[in-house]
Amino acid sequence: MFIDLRTLDDGSVLEADICIVGAGPAGISMARSLIGTSIDVLVIESGDMDYDDATQALYRGESVGVPYFGLEDARLRFFGGSSNHWDNWCGEFQPIDFQQRSWVPFSGWPFGPEELEPWYDLARPICSLGPRRKNAEIWDKLNVEPIVLDESRLKFHFWEIATPTRFGEVYREELRKAPNIRVLLNANATEVVSDAAAHKVESVELVTFNGHKARVKARHFVLACGAIENARLMLASDRIEPHGIGNRRDVVGRFFMEHPRDRIGSLATSDPFHLIDMFRPGWFGEHVFCPSITVPAEKTKAEQILNTRLQLLYVTDETSMATMRRFAQSIEAGRVPDRLAEGLWDLIQGTDITAYNLYRRAVHNRPMVPKPDGVQQVYFLCQAEQAPNPDSRITLSDRRDALGSRLPVLDWRLGELDKRTLQVQGKLLGGELARLGLGLFQFDPWLREGGTSWSPSMVGGYHQMGTTRMSDDERTGVVDADCKVHGLDNLYVAGSSVYPTGSNINPTLTLVALALRLCDHLKQRITERV
Amino acid sequence: MRRRHFLKALAAVTAAAAAGLPVVFPARDPLEAMRALGRTYLELHPEEASAARAWQVSLAEAGETGMRGHTARHARLDLEDGEVVTVDGWVLPRSLALTCSALALA
Ligand SMILES: Cc1cc2nc3c(=O)[nH]c(=O)nc-3n(C[C@H](O)[C@H](O)[C@H](O)COP(=O)(O)OP(=O)(O)OC[C@H]3O[C@@H](n4cnc5c(N)ncnc54)[C@H](O)[C@@H]3O)c2cc1C
Numbered sequence: 001m002f003i004d005l006r007t008l009d010d011g012s013v014l015e016a017d018i019c020i021v022g023a024g025p026a027g028i029s030m031a032r033s034l035i036g037t038s039i040d041v042l043v044i045e046s047g048d049m050d051y052d053d054a055t056q057a058l059y060r061g062e063s064v065g066v067p068y069f070g071l072e073d074a075r076l077r078f079f080g081g082s083s084n085h086w087d088n089w090c091g092e093f094q095p096i097d098f099q100q101r102s103w104v105p106f107s108g109w110p111f112g113p114e115e116l117e118p119w120y121d122l123a124r125p126i127c128s129l130g131p132r133r134k135n136a137e138i139w140d141k142l143n144v145e146p147i148v149l150d151e152s153r154l155k156f157h158f159w160e161i162a163t164p165t166r167f168g169e170v171y172r173e174e175l176r177k178a179p180n181i182r183v184l185l186n187a188n189a190t191e192v193v194s195d196a197a198a199h200k201v202e203s204v205e206l207v208t209f210n211g212h213k214a215r216v217k218a219r220h221f222v223l224a225c226g227a228i229e230n231a232r233l234m235l236a237s238d239r240i241e242p243h244g245i246g247n248r249r250d251v252v253g254r255f256f257m258e259h260p261r262d263r264i265g266s267l268a269t270s271d272p273f274h275l276i277d278m279f280r281p282g283w284f285g286e287h288v289f290c291p292s293i294t295v296p297a298e299k300t301k302a303e304q305i306l307n308t309r310l311q312l313l314y315v316t317d318e319t320s321m322a323t324m325r326r327f328a329q330s331i332e333a334g335r336v337p338d339r340l341a342e343g344l345w346d347l348i349q350g351t352d353i354t355a356y357n358l359y360r361r362a363v364h365n366r367p368m369v370p371k372p373d374g375v376q377q378v379y380f381l382c383q384a385e386q387a388p389n390p391d392s393r394i395t396l397s398d399r400r401d402a403l404g405s406r407l408p409v410l411d412w413r414l415g416e417l418d419k420r421t422l423q424v425q426g427k428l429l430g431g432e433l434a435r436l437g438l439g440l441f442q443f444d445p446w447l448r449e450g451g452t453s454w455s456p457s458m459v460g461g462y463h464q465m466g467t468t469r470m471s472d473d474e475r476t477g478v479v480d481a482d483c484k485v486h487g488l489d490n491l492y493v494a495g496s497s498v499y500p501t502g503s504n505i506n507p508t509l510t511l512v513a514l515a516l517r518l519c520d521h522l523k524q525r526i527t528e529r530v
Numbered sequence: 531m532r533r534r535h536f537l538k539a540l541a542a543v544t545a546a547a548a549a550g551l552p553v554v555f556p557a558r559d560p561l562e563a564m565r566a567l568g569r570t571y572l573e574l575h576p577e578e579a580s581a582a583r584a585w586q587v588s589l590a591e592a593g594e595t596g597m598r599g600h601t602a603r604h605a606r607l608d609l610e611d612g613e614v615v616t617v618d619g620w621v622l623p624r625s626l627a628l629t630c631s632a633l634a635l636a
Binding site: 150153265423426427428429430431434435440441442443444445447448449450 | 574609610612614616617618619620621622623
């Protein structure tokens with residue numbers, strides 16, 4: 001059932017067994033997995049069913065560190081959360097990501113990959129992914145002969161991509177019909193209030209834009225507002241604990257991580273086409289797989305580097321491929337393509353490649369490729385693991401949003417290990433490509449010898465992580481292995497804010513898996529009444 | 531070997547290096563490009579100066595005809611062993627960097 005908080009009486013008190021704050025992929029996955037149980041669930045969502053400027057503005061904030069997207073542009077604040085515009089590029093974390101690595105300070109999850117595997121199995125269909133596949137099977141289905149990398153140095157790892165699952169649309173009806181689930185819309189959580197001893201959460205305070213206030217009382221509370229807001233809400237909840245709820249050890253908001261993304265260098269080669277063809281994302285049934293290059297675990301250990309991935313991209317001056325894609329999208333959407341005459345001219349100019357692409361698509365089910373003589377450059381883009389860094393953090397500003405909550409301040413910081421990893425991995429890549437006779441690799445200036453700064457064009461992946469990290473030790477973590485906040489009996493966190501390290505793969509599949517695991521834990525606690 | 535001959539022979543090595551790697555080396559004068567790379571390599575890695583000098587001797591010993599094969603063979607071995615260095619951002623087999631350095635020192 002959906003309820004608009006603005007229609008309830010001011011001062012309402014709502015009760016539930018579990019209160020989940022935030023209806024993005026984490027919150028919605030949890031609510032779904034509680035459907036049909038005897039557990040009474042209340043989901044609190046700041047937004048409505050659609051985008052709204054005023055609510056989105058609550059996501060504003062300041063950024064004082066490495067340049068980052070505007071905080072209000074980096075997430076979406078309505079039912080479904082950022083899945084309303086995510087790209088659905090997914091993948092599972094690799095075993096090395098869970099390990100305590102002596103050369104990566106603060107690394108190590110409280111459990112290994114085997115703990116998460118059954119939850120990944122359940123999370124995959126929720127994110128519209130098929131079953132787990134082996135690389136050989138993928139290459140075979142993509143109809144591509146991969147280059148033979150020396151697997152002691154580099155290996156392939158695939159992104160798994162599906163048509164984006166808009167959680168708020170796809171799972172809306174199920175939640176509407178579920179008798180034990182209530183979703184409260186236009187309900188902004190502004191404070192999490194504990195008992196005087198700060199051992200147990202008693203309520204979450206809500207406000208609306210029309211000035212209504214409400215309170216939720218529940219046996220268990222889960223914060224699932226995304227990595228920036230989870231930390232913001234905990235820091236802002238300072239009524240009992242002066243530095244914020246669950247923040248006795250000053251860890252909340254620290255260890256903010258992203259996946260730095262930027263060009264690392266380009267390849268001088270006489271045969272760009274071969275590599276472009278091999279690195280294009282290709283279809284495997286309904287799914288798309290995109291190859292990338294990572295470093296095997298043993299080699300990351302030998303080189304003392306992080307776990308980063310590289311993707312091959314190219315620059316072309318030829319426009320017929322983009323035009324074909326644009327035409328296909330318009331036709332699929334039942335529209336006449338814009339700039340029709342100009343587009344047709346492009347296609348006629350590039351008749352040979354257009355015909356070749358149609359043939360590839362029809363006969364070999366292979367993705368489009370650019371005209372070889374139009375390719376100006378082949379380059380590699382990183383999606384990097386970032387080393388956990390306590391100084392990379394979210395704090396609160398003295399400025400407030402329209403509802404009176406203090407704005408978040410992001411101080412994103414990167415370190416020496418982050419950069420050295422790219423230099424080592426680029427060198428491994430360059431060596432392999434030369435060994436295979438595929439070309440000579442040249443680093444972009446910012447990664448060359450003596451280059452000290454970060455590239456000005458570096459961005460993140462819209463993958464905020466780490467701000468309420470998981471650790472058995474409360475000095476280095478906000479939540480324990482069950483995602484329960486240290487020191488508080490009934491406060492949990494769901495989402496990528498609990499990641500102790502962030503791997504190099506997009507975060508959502510893993511956070512859905514963790515959310516399902518958390519749900520299982522809560523079901524047990526509630527049925528066993530512990 | 532006289533310096534003039536050495537330089538001439540190295541010019542052939544340049545072609546061999548470029549032939550070994552299907553690369554469009556981005557310079558009009560490959561010899562000058564190699565010399566420049568060699569200079570940069572030695573600036574960045576002064577500890578390689580003695581290796582470059584020893585390399586110069588072994589190239590000279592290989593003689594005009596053997597020089598090509600010598601560099602190409604070692605470059606291949608380097609790549610097999612992952613012995614690569616970065617010079618001006620280029621990731622090169624170390625032997626190629628040493629050949630460039632030898633040229634810069636000549
Ligand atoms: C452009 C873009 C592309 C992306 N592409 C990918 C991709 O390809 N692959 C991938 O894995 N990830 C991708 N992501 C990241 C992905 O969207 C997030 O990892 C995912 O949405 C996080 O889910 P979540 O439920 O933890 O948080 P969110 O999706 O952020 O949801 C949080 C929810 O909480 C609500 N909320 C926030 N604060 C409050 C409050 N105080 N009170 C009540 N409710 C509140 C919000 O309205 C929102 O609905 C992308 C993100 C963006 C922005």
